[in-house]
Amino acid sequence: MGAFSFKALDGKGNNKSGVLEADNARQVRQQLREQGLIPLEVEQVAERDKRPSSGFNLFRPKISSSELALLTRQMATLVESALPIEEALLAVAEQCEKARLKNMMMAVRSKVVEGHSLADAMAEFPTIFDNLYRAMVAAGEKSGHLDTVLNRLADYTEKRDQTRSQIIQALIYPSLMLTIAMLVVIALLTQVVPKIVGQFDTMGQDLPMITKVMIAISDWLRDYVLFLFAAIVLLIIVIQRLLQHPALRLKYHRLLLRLPLIGKVSRGLNTARFARTLSILTSSAVPLLESMRIAGGVLENLHIKNALADAAERVKEGSSLRAALEKTKMFPPMMMHMIASGERSGELQQMLGRAADNQDREFEALINVSLKVFEPLLIVGMAGIVMFIVMAILQPILALNQMVNI
Template identity: 35%
Template sequence: MGMFAYQGQRLSGEKVIGKLEATSVQEVRVQLKEQGIVAFQVEPINALLNKELDLGFQKVKTQDFVLFLRQYSTLLKAGIPIVQATTISAEQTTSKPLRVALKEVAEQVNSGIALSGAAKGHPAIFPELFTNMVYAGEMGGNLDEILERLADDYEKQHRTKQKITAAMTYPLVVSVFAFGVVVFLLMVVVPMFANMFANMDQDLPIITVIVMEAGQLIGRFWWLLLGMFVILFAMFAIVKNDPKVRFYSDRFLLKIPVIGKLVQKALLARMTRILSSLFSSSVPVLQALEIVERIVKNEVVNQVLKDSRLYLEKGESLTAPMKGHWVFPPLVTQLMTVGEKTGTLDVMLGKIADYYEAEVETGTDQLKAFIEPVMIVALAVIVGTIVMAIMVPMFSLFQNFN
């Protein structure tokens, strides 16, 4: 997919300019034709010149985006025209990237471009899920309801993500702190006593010898250890986009004891929540699966979703590839099968999402309650071992003086 700038004219004679995301110039012309626009000029936007769309600081915080959706939905329900509602939302939001994007969208909508088409020109601001559901709302005439549903879904997804982040951040921070303390003790504190112990006319305890050797090793070869970390990080950065590397790294993450189960539940909650929203908005099934593949960003889950699309194209069940796969528990496949047979797949997916969101919330609380004492004990053992390695010979030295 790439960005294309275009100039064209409506049947009424009004000239329009804008940007669209598409795979080719021909696809842009087809999209514009569907909107009643005759394209005079379509040119791809240079990726480097358009790079600012993907800069991290231009991302919109979930809280700001949810607030925008709430306000926008309320304005549309009150009967305010889309252009005016977009302009008001731009003035109300405190997010600068969102404000700039909304002003540009308002100008494009005022020139006759559909809201979904205008939003596609800002992929860093408006996610693909948003643009596709807005398009469904435009076609179904229930845009305000869809925006309100989107706000609910984004809030639920954000809570789940925050829970997972909090559960992962605590052990990471403690581990980094512990590593820093250990390195400081081995490189600074232990060498201060090494010379003293070297002059002692007695054998040192094995624990002291090991700690002193470790301190000397780190002191001599710290640059080598740092270089190895840098090389490993660089290698991972280079190969991380390789599909096979992503598949096995995602698989490894899901197989980690305790944490893997939590990540799996969070993925299932996110996948089913998005699918439920898309299906309830009448987005075609195949298109909905493609959207979820790009949003979930887990190669193990995506591989199953691709197989599901192939099965659907053959006229078979959506859940056929999921049954028996270790990522998808029986609860998921059974409820989805019931939904397929009864025509309530969106409702069933919503129930699955509710269940796993609650599971993630409970699981993260339990994980934090388990990790905290374990990390404290581990840190105490490591630091205590180093302190003991120093203190034991000191006690022996004091006894000799006495």
């Protein structure tokens, strides 16, 4: 039995949509006809979700981290109340307001009713329930502590969403300031400066070099500003396409790690995510090697991901976790000492969690310092540009005044 989403017409010609459970699409159409509906479209939910898409997925509906955290928390609460898993999934599906989420949960429930495990049922939606999520659910099912694991997953998802929000909020203000500054400068050079400089042409005097440079920049912007914006958009699209190739993406990620400030932020985010993910997996009774493989897979930086794959091989050969991670040269010394202490005391998962918390605090401090440094630099840069424009305009006027006084 599977979950099928449908679109149909009632006797008055109104559109109806929803989800029905059946063995095949034919049974769904029969159920709709028995209800007096005319079926227009019937499609199995899991098959539709796994269908490959072409082009950009900008407008494709996706589940957000906050929505996933809420679904996970609801499942944990219901399972903790000793409700059977299929009933818990049905209750969560009925609670969903969005049709996509409801269809997904009904499809997962259908798989569970057929006899599949919850982790296997979630594998029908790999873009929503990633390897980390499914591995933890599988471990929770085997250990009989699914409610505890789901609560940990909800906490982890909320923490990841909070970190992402911090990054976005940190980038919004400087990006907005930089954009406004660029627009103001372009407006000055393309609209205001030509009207003022036009007065100099009637004087017939030789203009200073700084004024000639400003006029040349102004003329170029007026003629090619649209081409400039088009070139920037095209460059972004080309870079995105090139980064789809693994070899080029690996070189790009290596370059990011070498940059003075961006490299430190990227390394800190990835190592903190690895430590937190490894802590959650090991505390959920997932074997260490499997935990390292999954934790490395959730990282965004391909170079760090490859380095951690090599570290997992060294652990497999008998190396300690601290020694294997130390050879990657990606983790700070404080984290290495905390991991070594956790291995000696048998409290590795707790020490990994503390190490991740420490990295998060360092990241927040680094973002705050960066913003405090960026703001005065932007102001100084804008002041320099405005000073250049003012001097380019004032010098011919001052020269003319000197000629009149003579």
